[in-house]
Amino acid sequence: MSSCPNPHEEHERVLLGHGAGGRLTAELLESLLLPAVGGFPAGPPEGPLEDAAPLPGRPELVMSTDGFVVHPLFFPGGDIGSLAVHGTVNDLAVMGARPLALSVALVIEEGLPLSELRSVAGSLGKAAREAEVPVVTGDTKVVGRGAADKIFITTTGIGTRIPGLAPSAARARPGDAVLLSGPIGLHGTAVLSTREGLGFEADIVSDSRPLHRLVEALAPVGARLHTLRDPTRGGLAATLNEIARDSGVAVEIDESALPVPGPVASACDLLGLDPLHVANEGCMVAFVAPSAAEAALAAMRSRAEGTGAVRIGEATAGPAGRVLMRTLVGARRVVDMPIGEQLPRIC
Amino acid sequence: MSSCPNPHEEHERVLLGHGAGGRLTAELLESLLLPAVGGFPAGPPEGPLEDAAPLPGRPELVMSTDGFVVHPLFFPGGDIGSLAVHGTVNDLAVMGARPLALSVALVIEEGLPLSELRSVAGSLGKAAREAEVPVVTGDTKVVGRGAADKIFITTTGIGTRIPGLAPSAARARPGDAVLLSGPIGLHGTAVLSTREGLGFEADIVSDSRPLHRLVEALAPVGARLHTLRDPTRGGLAATLNEIARDSGVAVEIDESALPVPGPVASACDLLGLDPLHVANEGCMVAFVAPSAAEAALAAMRSRAEGTGAVRIGEATAGPAGRVLMRTLVGARRVVDMPIGEQLPRIC
Numbered sequence: 001m002s003s004c005p006n007p008h009e010e011h012e013r014v015l016l017g018h019g020a021g022g023r024l025t026a027e028l029l030e031s032l033l034l035p036a037v038g039g040f041p042a043g044p045p046e047g048p049l050e051d052a053a054p055l056p057g058r059p060e061l062v063m064s065t066d067g068f069v070v071h072p073l074f075f076p077g078g079d080i081g082s083l084a085v086h087g088t089v090n091d092l093a094v095m096g097a098r099p100l101a102l103s104v105a106l107v108i109e110e111g112l113p114l115s116e117l118r119s120v121a122g123s124l125g126k127a128a129r130e131a132e133v134p135v136v137t138g139d140t141k142v143v144g145r146g147a148a149d150k151i152f153i154t155t156t157g158i159g160t161r162i163p164g165l166a167p168s169a170a171r172a173r174p175g176d177a178v179l180l181s182g183p184i185g186l187h188g189t190a191v192l193s194t195r196e197g198l199g200f201e202a203d204i205v206s207d208s209r210p211l212h213r214l215v216e217a218l219a220p221v222g223a224r225l226h227t228l229r230d231p232t233r234g235g236l237a238a239t240l241n242e243i244a245r246d247s248g249v250a251v252e253i254d255e256s257a258l259p260v261p262g263p264v265a266s267a268c269d270l271l272g273l274d275p276l277h278v279a280n281e282g283c284m285v286a287f288v289a290p291s292a293a294e295a296a297l298a299a300m301r302s303r304a305e306g307t308g309a310v311r312i313g314e315a316t317a318g319p320a321g322r323v324l325m326r327t328l329v330g331a332r333r334v335v336d337m338p339i340g341e342q343l344p345r346i347c
Numbered sequence: 348m349s350s351c352p353n354p355h356e357e358h359e360r361v362l363l364g365h366g367a368g369g370r371l372t373a374e375l376l377e378s379l380l381l382p383a384v385g386g387f388p389a390g391p392p393e394g395p396l397e398d399a400a401p402l403p404g405r406p407e408l409v410m411s412t413d414g415f416v417v418h419p420l421f422f423p424g425g426d427i428g429s430l431a432v433h434g435t436v437n438d439l440a441v442m443g444a445r446p447l448a449l450s451v452a453l454v455i456e457e458g459l460p461l462s463e464l465r466s467v468a469g470s471l472g473k474a475a476r477e478a479e480v481p482v483v484t485g486d487t488k489v490v491g492r493g494a495a496d497k498i499f500i501t502t503t504g505i506g507t508r509i510p511g512l513a514p515s516a517a518r519a520r521p522g523d524a525v526l527l528s529g530p531i532g533l534h535g536t537a538v539l540s541t542r543e544g545l546g547f548e549a550d551i552v553s554d555s556r557p558l559h560r561l562v563e564a565l566a567p568v569g570a571r572l573h574t575l576r577d578p579t580r581g582g583l584a585a586t587l588n589e590i591a592r593d594s595g596v597a598v599e600i601d602e603s604a605l606p607v608p609g610p611v612a613s614a615c616d617l618l619g620l621d622p623l624h625v626a627n628e629g630c631m632v633a634f635v636a637p638s639a640a641e642a643a644l645a646a647m648r649s650r651a652e653g654t655g656a657v658r659i660g661e662a663t664a665g666p667a668g669r670v671l672m673r674t675l676v677g678a679r680r681v682v683d684m685p686i687g688e689q690l691p692r693i694c
Contacts, residue, residue, distance in 0.1 A: 014459040019489025032461065036468035037482050053483040055448050055505060065450035065503055067488045101402050103412035105501040112361040114379065121383035135384050136400040141414045142366025143692060149494040154452040156412055156503035158402060345490055
């Protein structure tokens, strides 16, 4: 009706970017889903629909759920089955919790070869055994051809908080050291390269793996461990922006300290992607009090999944919510929250 | 290669019937999913991938998960949002548990009108508030057009066992009275009639509703309440067959006692369906010791959702696993486990 785009009209339908973990996802949550679903008087302090939350009246137990729709199902370093275990185990882990039990709900497209289903289910079971978390319950639904794409998996996890640890995205403080447990960009570029046949599959393997033992190794840091997050959808940029916003701090990181593997950098260059926006499934960001930074780094490096742990920056007093990167040429640039989809169906 | 059908070849791909809650679902679970996923040494006694299970080391807490793929999204008496709450609340309730917390994971097709999403989310929130269970955490994924059908919802629930109740599908005993809390066949025929435009929509309304308060009303029956189940996918026939198998008893029911509403009977006649195979979302089967039958019936009838409660039969000593119906003309017929899909995407 008008040549001027109307932001309301643009948003009348769900967009791919609404599921990308960036600003559009946050808008959908805050403007539609939370008001519609929320309002229960006894909701937890974080409010509903966060990634993980304590159970009402049982703060030692946390609950997390995640749907997995990765395409293709199989990629270097994993598949949708192992990813569905690692993703939920890690959402519990960054709440400072050990996984206690998992549930698995499958939505399968009619016609999926049983061999693929067996492979995915076997990989899921193997990942659960390796993480030492039992799958206690499940559900299977089948929809007609064309009504889903092969298989979607929703895993829900219950975890037990590790005594003495209470990390929260709202507990980062000015002066905190910002630590990263390993290289970034591997998962997203591995999946994308496989999907598009870009030829990086030989050089890039997803980092998908469970991180709860890395968190246990940090237990001696105790209350000085302020914040843990795994930078999945939206990448490190989204995670740092969320922590800066929720804690009311600024964050400064050094480009020179960022562990971006060469093949990831090449793939991102080719595709016009920012490695800071690419999803990871096996690394973790920690904000720790400066007095604990060296001990935390040493603890992370003591485990295989943390051998590449580095300090990438620090939290500062403000402006609240701002994330800056000191670039290789000595400038500073703002690290924005990704807006919408960069890599759909990456997890 | 051969003119003789090879059962193995027939089953090389996932069929719609694998998700219908009948014999094919059981086969898929037992021959493929449980062996692939299972094997964790500390699994619960029921084994993995049951509908609901106690948490390891915390038997007072139970966990249940269910994916909802109902088509269409809106039907008389509910929609996918309210159904996703009721289904999981009821899976907890029939374990003798009060719902403590829910998680919600959405897989949305790109292009879904935001108005439909708002309506579904609002209905989900309303159902959760009415059931007095908080939605504590969630997840949202978006897939491209054609990669899903509008929206799928997976809800996972944690419940607290009601002291003194320990119903189990394996605890039915010969002599038990078999009680049914209300009419059967409403949900499945309401959804099917809406989907196909059959014109029964004015007369048939889904029975979708939460049953946990009905279970609480049964608390005084205590240990004499042996088994509770909600006959969803596969209908009353599947539920009675599962209980007979798991408890090693036979079950005999009276056709004359079965509450089948007139419009449901008409719809089933027209469509060639057996009301015993049609899904319900708001009624419950109870096996109780004969000495408690009258008290249990009275307790159920004291609540709105149980006003239509009736005794439909009894458990007998055997043959184990056999379900028989005494028909209106005085004959007996075997009530079989449904094999595959009768009504796909009914929940």
